[in-house]
Amino acid sequence: MIQTIPTTPIDGQKPGTSGLRKKTATFRQPHYLENFIESIWTGIGGVAGKVLVLGGDGRAFNVDAVQIILKMAAASGAAKVIVGQNGLLSTPAASHLIRIRSADGGIILSASHNPGGDDGDFGVKYNTANGGPAPESVTNAIFKASETVTEYRILDSNDLDLGTLGTQTLGGMQVEVVDSVSDFAALMESLFDFDAIRALFADGFTLRFDAMHAITGPYAREILVNRLGAPESAVMNATPRPDFGGGHPDPNPVWAHELMALMMGPDAPDFGAASDGDGDRNMIVGRATYVSPSDSLAVIAANAHLAPGYAKGLAGVARSMPTSEAVDRVAEARGLPCYATPTGWKFFGNLLDAGRATLCGEESAGTGSDHVREKDGLWAVLMWLNILASKRMSVAEAMHAHWDEFGRNFYSRHDYEAVDKAAAEELIAVLRARLDKLAGLPAGPLVVTEAEDFSYTDPVDGSVTAGQGLQLRFEGGARLVLRLSGTGTEGATLRVYMESFAADAFNQDPQIALADVIAAAEALAGIKTRLGRAQPDVVT
Ligand code: G6P
Numbered sequence: 001m002i003q004t005i006p007t008t009p010i011d012g013q014k015p016g017t018s019g020l021r022k023k024t025a026t027f028r029q030p031h032y033l034e035n036f037i038e039s040i041w042t043g044i045g046g047v048a049g050k051v052l053v054l055g056g057d058g059r060a061f062n063v064d065a066v067q068i069i070l071k072m073a074a075a076s077g078a079a080k081v082i083v084g085q086n087g088l089l090s091t092p093a094a095s096h097l098i099r100i101r102s103a104d105g106g107i108i109l110s111a112s113h114n115p116g117g118d119d120g121d122f123g124v125k126y127n128t129a130n131g132g133p134a135p136e137s138v139t140n141a142i143f144k145a146s147e148t149v150t151e152y153r154i155l156d157s158n159d160l161d162l163g164t165l166g167t168q169t170l171g172g173m174q175v176e177v178v179d180s181v182s183d184f185a186a187l188m189e190s191l192f193d194f195d196a197i198r199a200l201f202a203d204g205f206t207l208r209f210d211a212m213h214a215i216t217g218p219y220a221r222e223i224l225v226n227r228l229g230a231p232e233s234a235v236m237n238a239t240p241r242p243d244f245g246g247g248h249p250d251p252n253p254v255w256a257h258e259l260m261a262l263m264m265g266p267d268a269p270d271f272g273a274a275s276d277g278d279g280d281r282n283m284i285v286g287r288a289t290y291v292s293p294s295d296s297l298a299v300i301a302a303n304a305h306l307a308p309g310y311a312k313g314l315a316g317v318a319r320s321m322p323t324s325e326a327v328d329r330v331a332e333a334r335g336l337p338c339y340a341t342p343t344g345w346k347f348f349g350n351l352l353d354a355g356r357a358t359l360c361g362e363e364s365a366g367t368g369s370d371h372v373r374e375k376d377g378l379w380a381v382l383m384w385l386n387i388l389a390s391k392r393m394s395v396a397e398a399m400h401a402h403w404d405e406f407g408r409n410f411y412s413r414h415d416y417e418a419v420d421k422a423a424a425e426e427l428i429a430v431l432r433a434r435l436d437k438l439a440g441l442p443a444g445p446l447v448v449t450e451a452e453d454f455s456y457t458d459p460v461d462g463s464v465t466a467g468q469g470l471q472l473r474f475e476g477g478a479r480l481v482l483r484l485s486g487t488g489t490e491g492a493t494l495r496v497y498m499e500s501f502a503a504d505a506f507n508q509d510p511q512i513a514l515a516d517v518i519a520a521a522e523a524l525a526g527i528k529t530r531l532g533r534a535q536p537d538v539v540t
């Protein structure tokens with residue numbers, strides 16, 4: 001039954017910030033997925049005898065890919081694959097399953113927040129035994145294997161029934177189909193005060209969670225409706241669809257506009273939230289109050305002890321370098337270690353494994369803790385609900401109380417999407433070449449004090465990751481970061497991150513509070529001319 005299929009290497013199978021992401025049509029080309037999966041087997045030292053977790057966010061090609069991967073795992077001698085029912089698992093649920101089942105690793109099928117469908121994106125990501133995204137040593141080995149692959153093995157057999165729970169065999173391999181939601185829901189119940197949240201809802205607190213037609217629908221229904229007693233209508237766009245209903249499942253004010261319109265309008269519930277394609281990102285909104293991901297991280301750092309799972313306090317906190325320093329202020333006030341890592345959740349893995357950080361977050365709408373090794377959208381929603389249930393405050397009141405105590409880091413990110421790759425690379429290269437000479441010089445209305453090309457030395461294993469973004473600081477404390485996205489699939493995306501600190505006057509529009517930093521960015525990098533764009537495509 002085992003077929004050995006000859007193949008030749010396919011260009012560009014290099015995992016980016018978060019796995020290999022390409023157009024769905026690219027993945028559907030003959031041998032494309034197979035080559036990459038075979039390269040994963042090689043990159044992890046072979047799959048023979050191993051136990052893997054497998055599932056995806058339900059986007060187009062998810063189920064076909066699951067069937068192919070199962071047949072390839074069986075042909076190469078894997079002992080067992082644990083699959084989410086119908087091939088579905090959110091990214092945090094997959095991470096949890098890898099951990100509780102002591103699996104050797106897992107394959108997650110998703111392009112996260114990128115649109116899906118026949119014209120959208122697909123992705124494959126390998127996670128290691130700790131439940132987290134593979135470190136660069138592993139993804140580099142996978143890429144290297146993809147450059148030399150000459151054949152792959154696949155079982156010639158019928159498709160498996162992925163709808164029925166229980167264990168089947170495929171060749172010599174076991175395939176266990178598990179409920180996608182229940183283990184994850186139980187984990188959430190162990191971390192948060194469900195009684196307090198239930199009581200909050202019973203007292204009339206209203207919420208709306210937007211699953212954006214993606215993977216979190218079934219999870220949100222089970223947790224928010226079945227276990228916490230919210231009405232069915234609290235979860236919108238709750239049925240996962242292969243094309244996410246034609247939408248862009250990224251929980252930010254631009255793409256979650258349906259929810260945002262509700263939250264900013266006269267009929268806003270007390271609390272709004274959304275998650276992305278694969279369920280690891282989150283957006284938190286109060287009535288007429290958008291909470292930036294950086295602020296959310298800081299509020300959680302200051303209040304996590306209110307949730308039973310974190311009652312003993314945090315060991316430390318970590319943020320990606322471009323994330324605002326709001327959490328640093330909390331860490332300083334509370335005497336907590338605080339780490340700044342390159343963009344990409346995988347860089348938190350060692351800090352979490354070593355017990356140096358309990359809480360991690362990124363400006364890109366990711367927040368999570370040591371409960372799994374991925375960021376976790378519903379976890380963040382439940383953490384906020386737990387905090388509000390305990391403080392009995394509105395979101396706006398919680399934000400103001402936070403700023404009164406710690407001050408406010410105004411923050412914004414400007415994205416220039418699908419721009420000319422060469423032009424974007426040149427913009428970065430030209431500025432990078434000048435970094436050494438910038439200190440003391442004016443940049444628009446500001447004066448540069450420090451400029452560096454961010455390089456990270458992992459405090460646990462000593463590995464060095466260089467070239468992770470240009471970071472500039474200015475007199476008066478403002479900060480600017482420029483980097484190219486590692487997750488786009490079209491041209492390049494330039495991200496410009498800006499922040500400034502204010503000890504009072506908290507109610508300004510961030511775009512106004514940050515006007516000088518925005519001008520400094522333009523003066524330093526000449527974004528408009530170089531990219532031929534009058535304004536950013538996305539402002540968060
Ligand atoms: C994914 C990763 C995150 C990362 C984000 C933005 O969601 O899991 O860790 O912050 O992409 O990456 P990018 O390279 O596009 O800025």
Ligand code: ZN
Nearest residue numbers: 112113278280
């Ligand atoms: Zn995601």
